[in-house]
Amino acid sequence: MTHDLLSIKLCQLDDQIGKLHSRIYMSETAGTLKLRDEIDRLARECAESQFALRESLQRSKCDLAPALSCGYDQIEQVIQNTKAQIQKLERDNSDPQAAAEEQLLVAEYALDFACQAANHALLLSLSAIDAQLSQQEERKIS
Numbered sequence: 001m002t003h004d005l006l007s008i009k010l011c012q013l014d015d016q017i018g019k020l021h022s023r024i025y026m027s028e029t030a031g032t033l034k035l036r037d038e039i040d041r042l043a044r045e046c047a048e049s050q051f052a053l054r055e056s057l058q059r060s061k062c063d064l065a066p067a068l069s070c071g072y073d074q075i076e077q078v079i080q081n082t083k084a085q086i087q088k089l090e091r092d093n094s095d096p097q098a099a100a101e102e103q104l105l106v107a108e109y110a111l112d113f114a115c116q117a118a119n120h121a122l123l124l125s126l127s128a129i130d131a132q133l134s135q136q137e138e139r140k141i142s
Contacts, residue, residue, distance in 0.1 A: 006129065013118070013121075023038060023042065053072065054069070057069040057072065082106065086103060089102055089103075
């Protein structure tokens with residue numbers, strides 16, 4: 001059961017990473033209007049995904065759901081604070097080139113953080129599989 005659920009989630013993650021690749025490649029050749037349309041589309045998708053995740057956490061009967069929800073809220077707050085700081089830098093910086101470079105640096109770190117989050121998710125998944133397999137082995141022995 002755990003493997004099936006995690007396989008589905010892995011496929012969903014793979015789809016999202018595929019979209020990420022496509023959007024990055026598109027951004028290399030897109031004009032300003034197309035790029036801004038894609039930014040708007042992705043912002044809507046992020047908002048919808050965020051809403052769906054919050055709803056899922058609220059409906060969850062898992063004892064850890066409140067803690068997960070709190071952690072998610074903290075992550076979202078960090079993201080919102082970072083966005084606000086970027087916007088402030090853009091407004092305050094008289095050098096558009098420097099502001100763009102700072103934004104690029106933030107984007108680079110955000111991708112590093114995403115990779116780290118994916119690795120942590122994998123560790124949690126492997127630990128869950130190990131726990132389930134251990135439990136199954138114990139039942140066979142008993």
